[in-house]
Amino acid sequence: MMGLALFPPVLLAILSLGDRAASALGPPRSLTERLGLGLAAGLGILMVSFFLVAAAGLASTVSAAALCGMFLALSGRNVRPLVLRLVGGVRSLERPYTADGWAALGAAAFAALGGLMALAPPTGMDAGILHFALPKVLLQEGRLPLREDMATPRSIGFTMVYAFGMALGGEILAKLLGYASGVAAILLGAAAGERVRPGAGPWAALALASTPFVSAHLGYEYLEMPALAFTLAGALCLLRYAGGEGSAWAVAAAAGAGFAVHAKSSAFAAATIVPVALALVWRRRDPRRWAILAACAAAFAATAGLWGLWWSFVYVPAQGGTAAAFLRDEVLSRPGAAELARAALRTVGVLATAGAYWSESCGPLIVSGAAGAVLFRKHGASIAFVPLLVLSVLVHIAVLAAASPLQILEPWFQGRYAAPAVIGFGAPTAGAFIHWARARGGLLGGAVTVAAVALAAPLLGVKAARTAVALPAAAGLESRSAYLSRKVESFAACAWINGLPRSDVRVLYMGYRPYYLDRPYIRCLDGTWAPFFRDIRSREDFLRKLRSERVTHVLFERPRLPQADWLGDPRRFFASPPFREVGRWDHPGGHWVLVSEFEP
Amino acid sequence: MARDRSAYGPGRVRIGLFVAGLAAYYALYAAVFVDRMKDYLRDVERHFAFAFPIVGILRRLLGAP
Numbered sequence: 241m242m243g244l245a246l247f248p249p250v251l252l253a254i255l256s257l258g259d260r261a262a263s264a265l266g267p268p269r270s271l272t273e274r275l276g277l278g279l280a281a282g283l284g285i286l287m288v289s290f291f292l293v294a295a296a297g298l299a300s301t302v303s304a305a306a307l308c309g310m311f312l313a314l315s316g317r318n319v320r321p322l323v324l325r326l327v328g329g330v331r332s333l334e335r336p337y338t339a340d341g342w343a344a345l346g347a348a349a350f351a352a353l354g355g356l357m358a359l360a361p362p363t364g365m366d367a368g369i370l371h372f373a374l375p376k377v378l379l380q381e382g383r384l385p386l387r388e389d390m391a392t393p394r395s396i397g398f399t400m401v402y403a404f405g406m407a408l409g410g411e412i413l414a415k416l417l418g419y420a421s422g423v424a425a426i427l428l429g430a431a432a433g434e435r436v437r438p439g440a441g442p443w444a445a446l447a448l449a450s451t452p453f454v455s456a457h458l459g460y461e462y463l464e465m466p467a468l469a470f471t472l473a474g475a476l477c478l479l480r481y482a483g484g485e486g487s488a489w490a491v492a493a494a495a496g497a498g499f500a501v502h503a504k505s506s507a508f509a510a511a512t513i514v515p516v517a518l519a520l521v522w523r524r525r526d527p528r529r530w531a532i533l534a535a536c537a538a539a540f541a542a543t544a545g546l547w548g549l550w551w552s553f554v555y556v557p558a559q560g561g562t563a564a565a566f567l568r569d570e571v572l573s574r575p576g577a578a579e580l581a582r583a584a585l586r587t588v589g590v591l592a593t594a595g596a597y598w599s600e601s602c603g604p605l606i607v608s609g610a611a612g613a614v615l616f617r618k619h620g621a622s623i624a625f626v627p628l629l630v631l632s633v634l635v636h637i638a639v640l641a642a643a644s645p646l647q648i649l650e651p652w653f654q655g656r657y658a659a660p661a662v663i664g665f666g667a668p669t670a671g672a673f674i675h676w677a678r679a680r681g682g683l684l685g686g687a688v689t690v691a692a693v694a695l696a697a698p699l700l701g702v703k704a705a706r707t708a709v710a711l712p713a714a715a716g717l718e719s720r721s722a723y724l725s726r727k728v729e730s731f732a733a734c735a736w737i738n739g740l741p742r743s744d745v746r747v748l749y750m751g752y753r754p755y756y757l758d759r760p761y762i763r764c765l766d767g768t769w770a771p772f773f774r775d776i777r778s779r780e781d782f783l784r785k786l787r788s789e790r791v792t793h794v795l796f797e798r799p800r801l802p803q804a805d806w807l808g809d810p811r812r813f814f815a816s817p818p819f820r821e822v823g824r825w826d827h828p829g830g831h832w833v834l835v836s837e838f839e840p
Numbered sequence: 841m842a843r844d845r846s847a848y849g850p851g852r853v854r855i856g857l858f859v860a861g862l863a864a865y866y867a868l869y870a871a872v873f874v875d876r877m878k879d880y881l882r883d884v885e886r887h888f889a890f891a892f893p894i895v896g897i898l899r900r901l902l903g904a905p
Contacts, residue, residue, distance in 0.1 A: 297883040452873070593869055598876035608862050615858055619850045684850070687859040694866065702877075 241414030258282025276427030282475035284499035297383035347445035356418035359714035368753025375403035422465035428472035432448035433671035444671025445808030450696035456599030470500035471664035498543025509661035609670025632661035751797030
């Protein structure tokens with residue numbers, strides 16, 4: 241409840257500062273644009289600020305509260321007019337008895353369901369492994385963890401906002417701040433659509449919210465929504481600069497792209513905004529051209545580059561190496577041309593249809609909307625962002641193909657990592673195309689309307705069903721532990737360890753989601769594949785290391801990957817001396833989790 | 841002098857091709873989506889079958905074994 245109660249004032253502080261920063265560049269055209277840009281700017285400033293606080297070893301509830309106070313102090317005078325404008329905007333809402341109104345209502349329904357989901361405890365796999373696990377350890381240690389078992393560099397970025405929320409009001413406030421970035425994305429999609437074609441905003445919002453990617457992640461504690469929101473903020477700023485407004489908008493576009501890359505480094509395709517912004521600045525022939533180009537580059541470096549600096553000069557040296565040596569160790573054999581071509585095709589296929597999961601897709605409306613805009617451009621359809629969309633996909637594939645020998649980038653060679661750029665650039669175009677086609681009427685208008693509804697309706701149903709699963713926990717009718725015991729296989733085992741009366745408990749966590757564990761642990765994702773086992777060749781090596789690390793318990797979860805030979809059958813291994821099985825949890829589908837006490 | 845084609849609107853062939861392409865694309869997408877959704881519902885059913893029997897019914901409707 242505390243997280244929910246703190247959400248309005250904390251959000252107002254973030255929004256107020258962001259609004260002040262964005263409004264300094266130029267007046268917004270609408271309340272939608274003002275709120276979207278204000279939220280994105282505020283969350284971006286918060287993300288980078290708390291990253292610096294954490295890197296300095298000062299992360300705590302006190303520093304989070306101080307940061308929030310600082311935000312209010314810097315924008316205190318903006319709060320009252322902003323609230324009055326918000327109230328005025330809500331009062332002036334019209335009843336949606338038009339098709340455009342229903343489209344806006346559809347987008348709002350996705351947002352509302354996402355908001356309810358955000359109130360339930362976190363259950364996401366990646367959140368339990370990284371995005372929420374890292375902030376929890378960060379706040380326990382007071383600084384960014386430099387342990388190799390935390391994989392900190394992979395999960396840094398918007399997790400800093402999650403850490404800020406967790407420090408102030410717990411996991412629900414952290415989830416709600418992530419949800420706010422999703423709302424910002426919808427608002428920015430509408431605002432960008434409106435700029436591409438007046439009146440297209442509601443359709444752009446619906447096209448964006450009804451993509452499987454957005455509808456699945458809205459209210460979920462991943463990094464996808466923030467990356468999308470910052471991409472859209474950059475795209476909107478770019479549009480304003482291209483529309484003839486001041487050079488500050490080009491700099492803001494570069495900063496938006498930088499925030500997107502900082503939020504989720506695998507969303508690097510969003511950086512395509514930067515060369516386009518530089519090209520536009522070059523073409524405008526402003527007498528201060530070189531200064532503006534330098535400012536754009538500096539804005540991108542100051543937002544996206546911080547992560548790289550920290551990784552190169554703090555994290556890697558703490559592991560006892562250098563960035564160059566680390567990259568050299570990561571080099572694998574270069575894949576052949578056929579293999580790269582298959583990977584490129586798979587990327588496009590995932591974006592256009594679906595990946596391993598239905599939620600990875602950008603959906604058919606974005607692609608067909610962009611295709612329609614190109615096909616009918618001579619008849620008045622706008623292709624505003626289509627070149628940027630195509631370029632971002634090419635950049636995503638080209639960068640990964642060039643860097644493919646690096647093992648660390650291998651998982652990024654999947655379509656969904658380009659989705660923030662594809663949806664960010666595609667939704668405003670698709671929305672504008674739908675609006676244009678509907679204005680023409682006839683077969684084209686009807687077919688496009690059916691295409692929009694045929695995608696949105698089932699996905700709204702899926703979103704409603706998922707929200708219904710989370711609703712009892714979100715409403716407080718089901719306890720956190722009862723909900724998580726059903727959703728997360730290892731939760732009951734973690735809760736059992738948390739309840740042990742011993743104070744010296746130290747766990748070797750050979751499973752997936754250590755977020756739920758409150759005791760000190762060493763994380764070994766997927767068992768013996770983890771760095772912990774790098775120098776272990778036998779059972780004796782393993783036992784020796786457990787003793788030297790003062791491990792008292794081992795949690796082992798049914799692995800996905802094959803394990804080291806010396807482990808044999810893990811269930812037998814961890815039931816034989818010097819281990820004593822003290823708990824075992826079997827789940828439907830053959831999943832199991834065991835906890836063993838280690839008696840050295 | 842070049843004519844402003846936007847004043848005349850797209851021809852029937854162009855519209856027909858686009859609509860046919862759109863329908864084919866949606867059919868392909870629906871097939872992939874339903875396939876992935878079956879996997880997803882199997883996962884959901886594993887956790888919630890007892891509380892949400894509708895998930896099991898949905899899976900059968902989608903043709904899951």
